[in-house]
Amino acid sequence: MTRAATRIGVMFSETGPYSVVTRSMLNGARLAFSEFAEQGMVALEPVVVDPGGDLRRYSELAAGLLGDGIRHVVACYTSSSRKEVIPLFEKHDALLWYPSHYEGFESSDNVIYTGASPNQHILPLIDHLIRAVGRCGFCVGSNYIWAWENNRILREGLNARGGRLIAERYLPVGETDVGKVVAEIVAARPDFVFSTLIGDSAYQFFRDFRAACAAAGIDQIRQIPVASCSLSEPELEAIGPAAVDGHLSASVYFSSLDTAESRGFVARYAAAFPDGPAVSADAEASYIAVRLLGEALAAVGDDGVPAVKAAVSGLRILAPQGPVWIDPETCHAHLTPRIGRSNAAARFDVLAEAAAPVAPDPYLVRTAPRFALATRAPGLRVV
Amino acid sequence: MLDPRLLQNFNGFTAHLVVADRHPVEMLETTLRKLGVDVEWLPLAGGRAVLPERPLSPERDILVVDGDLDAPLGTAGDPSARLLVPVIGLVGVETPGRLKALMQIGATAVLRKPVHGAVVYSALFVGMNGFLHRRRLEERIADSARRRHGRRFVIKAIVAVMRQTGVDDDEAYAILRRTSMRERLSLEDYCEAFVGRSEAKQARPDGQGRQVAGTD
Numbered sequence: 387m388t389r390a391a392t393r394i395g396v397m398f399s400e401t402g403p404y405s406v407v408t409r410s411m412l413n414g415a416r417l418a419f420s421e422f423a424e425q426g427m428v429a430l431e432p433v434v435v436d437p438g439g440d441l442r443r444y445s446e447l448a449a450g451l452l453g454d455g456i457r458h459v460v461a462c463y464t465s466s467s468r469k470e471v472i473p474l475f476e477k478h479d480a481l482l483w484y485p486s487h488y489e490g491f492e493s494s495d496n497v498i499y500t501g502a503s504p505n506q507h508i509l510p511l512i513d514h515l516i517r518a519v520g521r522c523g524f525c526v527g528s529n530y531i532w533a534w535e536n537n538r539i540l541r542e543g544l545n546a547r548g549g550r551l552i553a554e555r556y557l558p559v560g561e562t563d564v565g566k567v568v569a570e571i572v573a574a575r576p577d578f579v580f581s582t583l584i585g586d587s588a589y590q591f592f593r594d595f596r597a598a599c600a601a602a603g604i605d606q607i608r609q610i611p612v613a614s615c616s617l618s619e620p621e622l623e624a625i626g627p628a629a630v631d632g633h634l635s636a637s638v639y640f641s642s643l644d645t646a647e648s649r650g651f652v653a654r655y656a657a658a659f660p661d662g663p664a665v666s667a668d669a670e671a672s673y674i675a676v677r678l679l680g681e682a683l684a685a686v687g688d689d690g691v692p693a694v695k696a697a698v699s700g701l702r703i704l705a706p707q708g709p710v711w712i713d714p715e716t717c718h719a720h721l722t723p724r725i726g727r728s729n730a731a732a733r734f735d736v737l738a739e740a741a742a743p744v745a746p747d748p749y750l751v752r753t754a755p756r757f758a759l760a761t762r763a764p765g766l767r768v769v
Numbered sequence: 770m771l772d773p774r775l776l777q778n779f780n781g782f783t784a785h786l787v788v789a790d791r792h793p794v795e796m797l798e799t800t801l802r803k804l805g806v807d808v809e810w811l812p813l814a815g816g817r818a819v820l821p822e823r824p825l826s827p828e829r830d831i832l833v834v835d836g837d838l839d840a841p842l843g844t845a846g847d848p849s850a851r852l853l854v855p856v857i858g859l860v861g862v863e864t865p866g867r868l869k870a871l872m873q874i875g876a877t878a879v880l881r882k883p884v885h886g887a888v889v890y891s892a893l894f895v896g897m898n899g900f901l902h903r904r905r906l907e908e909r910i911a912d913s914a915r916r917r918h919g920r921r922f923v924i925k926a927i928v929a930v931m932r933q934t935g936v937d938d939d940e941a942y943a944i945l946r947r948t949s950m951r952e953r954l955s956l957e958d959y960c961e962a963f964v965g966r967s968e969a970k971q972a973r974p975d976g977q978g979r980q981v982a983g984t985d
């Protein structure tokens with residue numbers, strides 16, 4: 387008698403301002419499901435739903451999946467959508483497999499985090515910027531928690547090493563009128579721009595900033611490079627050829643990694659999804675989430691959350707980025723930070739990488755200063 | 770106004786837990802350890818928490834006290850005996866009496882029992898910074914009181930300078946203020962010392978008791 391397949395929820399937005407990335411995440415998950423189907427190691431049945439970028443739909447669809455008896459859901463890209471559904475997973479004692487880099491300061495017992503936490507993306511980027519680019523930055527971001535927290539960490543990191551931020555500017559998610567902030571940056575001439583813009587806002591910014599720099603006689607790549615912790619290959623393609631190259635990105639995975647695992651992953655992905663979007667770090671994180679989940683389910687024999695969590699803590703997989711395993715205390719992944727620079731082929735040249743996977747530190751307890759930066763000048767001594 | 774230097778990383782702190790039943794706070798211990806905070810369970814003897822032998826310090830210690838216990842620190846009802854470390858209260862029975870007891874031992878944040886992991890960092894952040902903020906305010910109040918006490922010496926010093934030099938009160942004040950700044954003393958401290966010296970010299974039998982601010 388064959389055992390019934392375990393149903394796994396999969397929830398990513400296939401439309402909306404950041405769907406280029408989320409569709410690649412869906413593809414990464416689908417690839418892992420198809421591999422399990424081929425290998426026969428464990429029977430999984432993906433139940434795919436599409437919230438369409440609507441925050442309320444995330445709750446409704448997650449409630450539907452969990453109410454239907456599904457205990458494991460691979461889902462979400464933005465922190466706002468993750469925060470929206472976590473209470474449901476806690477109520478149902480189910481497990482959310484969250485496969486995206488994020489800003490940290492969270493560690494729910496009902497979430498397995500397979501994307502990079504801040505010590506695996508923004509901190510290595512700060513090191514690189516200080517070492518190789520400059521100490522004077524300008525932040526531009528989409529107006530939500532991802533941008534606010536990363537800018538805070540960057541500000542503290544720069545300040546601790548004698549650097550400074552000229553300004554922080556925020557645009558609404560999806561905003562494509564970036565002319566004002568582009569003009570401001572060109573006038574300010576920072577050493578680098580730190581972008582936490584997402585989706586269409588980011589792509590428009592890269593194009594307009596390159597053009598504005600050229601008009602002002604500035605070699606943008608060399609004089610004011612743009613750095614970010616979220617830029618990925620499908621987004622480079624969305625930017626277009628005129629402004630695709632020379633951007634710095636901190637990530638735990640680039641599809642250009644020259645390892646057998648990465649080459650195999652990219653080839654299988656391309657064969658399965660010839661129409662794209664291209665492989666991204668978050669697609670790899672989604673692939674890792676399903677691989678870890680499937681292997682844990684195979685080891686346990688049922689989908690009970692405590693047993694699957696215990697099993698996943700003991701797993702160590704050779705992912706496209708290299709060895710990956712879950713820290714049982716924080717439920718975050720050990721991952722390998724890297725710095726890449728985009729090239730004309732819409733891929734990244736790897737400039738630097740950690741020698742080994744780095745333990746997750748979602749609350750930055752090992753690195754953050756004891757006190758937050760003062761936001762105003764210290765008071766004078768009154769006598 | 771909050772001081773801008775907010776405590777944000779609690780790595781290396783020790784949380785001393787005063788609870789009767791560990792079960793509702795298991796998640797608290799798990800989450801504190803994730804935040805780099807060591808956990809010590811304080812034993813109860815005769816209903817009173819047995820505090821560590823070493824003095825508790827606000828730079829490394831925090832108390833988490835179960836509000837359902839009856840004065841486990843033995844200080845309820847005595848605001849002057851408030852502990853000098855941050856206190857986070859655990860709320861079970863949500864009555865004015867239990868909440869008042871937590872306030873009396875200085876709780877600046879609370880966690881609802883059973884404790885949920887997602888709010889522990891928030892309680893630490895608000896509780897610790899609330900404690901530091903309150904401590905700074907208390908220090909400022911004490912400093913204001915001390916300076917208010919010192920204003921009588923300022924008046925005495927102004928009168929003395931006017932008498933000795935013939936200047937008006939505004940000029941006398943300006944002289945004293947200038948001199949106190951040069952000596953890096955508060956105006957009140959300088960005037961107290963000035964008046965003390967002036968009175969001591971006037972009491973000398975040789976009659977050489979005259980001193981002028983800025984020349985002594």
